[in-house]
Amino acid sequence: MSFDLPIGSLDEIEAIKRKNLPLTDAFRSIVLENRPLIDVRAPVEFEKGAFPGAVNLPLMTDEERRLIGIRYKEAGNAEAVALGKQLVGPHKQERVRAWADFINTHPDTWLYCFRGGQRSQIAQAWLEEAGIALPRLKGGYKAFRHFLMEESERISGEADTLIISGRTGTGKTLLIHRMENAVDLEALANHRGSSFGRHITPQPAQIDFEDRLAYALIRHEAAQHHHLVIEHESHNVGRLYIPKPVYDNFLEGGLIILTATMEERVDITFDEYVAHAMDEYRIMFPEQPERHWFDDANAGIDRIRRRLGDERFRQIKQLFAGAFAEQLRSGETEQHKPWIRMLLRDYYDPMYDYQIAKSPIPVLFRGNAGEVIDYVRSREDRH
Template sequence: MELPEISDFRELFLSDIPLLDVRAPVEFAAGAFPHTENLPLLEDKERHLIGIRYKENGQEAAIELGRQLIDGQPKAERTAAWKDFVARHPEGALYCFRGGMRSKISQEWIHEATGVAYPRIKGGYKALRNFLLNEIEVSCQEIEPIILGGRTGAGKTIVLRKLANSIDLEGLAWHRGSAFGRHATPQPTQIDFENRLAIELIRHRASSHAKLILEDESKAVGSRHLPPILYERMSASPLVMLDVSLEERIHNSIQEYVIEALREYQNIYGEENGFQKWAEYATESLKKISRRLGGVRYKEMNDKLQHAIQILKRTGAADAHADWISQLLTDYYDPMYDYQIARKSNRIIFSGDMKQVEEYLR
């Protein structure tokens, strides 16, 4: 019986089809796709041993070693895990690296165990990855971006999240795009970031929206880099400027970098340990820019930060953070912003407060 293959990759991603990745964990960790679960045919050590056997003795010897390693209990356990996945996601599909032997074996074992002809991805992970990379190139030629700019703390992400025709690059990269932008959990790999971005671009092109709203970003968001073709397109696109008061920016910054960030750490590490880890994150983030601040300003701001941390710990009140955040915005971020915006002034097509900008972009 010829088991089915899937080659319509666009529909696969538009429909959020659940994917069963049967590659080894080390391959999965390097890069995968959203809505994907890793239930490998071969564990890392098994794959390594089979690879050595293949190089030394050829394909048949490698296949025989594979049978020896996973026959019996390992096969039963892995088939049971796949059976559970198929039951939970009957509309899904599976893949290995190139759509070859590993996915065919997995597909056959699933069929033997369940009677379900579960489809495999034609060409596997490599074909999906190449498709998404090509979609980034195509998308960047077809999209019509409008770039949302504004000073640090202005609330650009707040506006983006209210718009259906936007892509939150910082959300995809899992970084707030500043010296204090790190989250409690790591950023995705560069490959995962590019894959997520490509899928969002496919979604935008499939929608009825003419314009795509993106936040004004540098070439990198944290340690993840925008595809050069996208950055070039963004750098030549019209700018809409979000202009809000310093008080609003301080409020937004406290909400994002203190209240929400602290909640994130405490949700992961518990109340007491989470508070300590958040305090270390805030302290380390300020220290990273100490050379740019200069010794005197850094000490002054760090003293204010530590004082605010103690008040927050003792009373739960975050207002004391306004002091050092105000100085950070005006002394550190605003001079850099003024320099950058002077170079982009010819691209500005609109400027307004949050309500005005939101209405304009709609």
């Protein structure tokens, strides 16, 4: 249900409309000023997708919205209006108080509903009665979302994109974090972009990922960088996907191949898959974090059994189980490096070499981390 459900009497709603409460469509400033937003949609709508920095302080609960929607369909607008007043009216003060409390700590807040219609107008009017003037987004969620998607496509199409590629464990993400002109797609998607790339915390909703990406691209453009640096990704990052027009624009860039020795790659992968992962598990699972980590990592190996083949799969599983047993016995984790080395050599490397051989993207440069940074800086300096 995407219409703005009515609350109050018809006369009250018309009176609110005549007030000409402040509207704004300064959408770019929301992004660049990191402006907080009050989303007055119902929680079920908010969970499907919301903007960075938005807080859900709904005008109606999910159940209130559901009941009013049913009445609207069955008996029309006037009856829905009457039910809305009956259900929500008694909660007016507590909802105004919640909005006011947030505004007191975030005085630059704006608010929105789905289309910038009745719900956000009512919220504005109630706040005005409490002595608080607050703009609402013109066109609401729908208009701001449309702006973000258009800007993502435009900026990605106009950007001079440099795509950092390289075998697993070369430290592509570490390199991205050292560059001011980079956008970290994996961080936006909360995923490491591999079979073992899951974080304990879930990935955002698809819509949230797209909005985060749009915010990042708008801010990147505003910083006036001459190049957009991203990590080489497939269309999907975990269960999320980069919008096709944006992804196609990214593919118009040039590849930079990051290189590293096998020992460097083993160390980097060990830090990511074992050391840093264990830190996450200790926070999320203070009781038996090692066991939770083992179960998830073991499931990751199981997911790639087909590609490994039975013999390599069996060897890696044995190495992994032995390393974990030693970890439990002594607390030592270095024994995980042999199975990581085998995973890199026998699983990731052949897959990467095949994919890069097929890639139509031109290779601009190859080098280690220091050489790549120097190359990218030299390109920036030439502008």
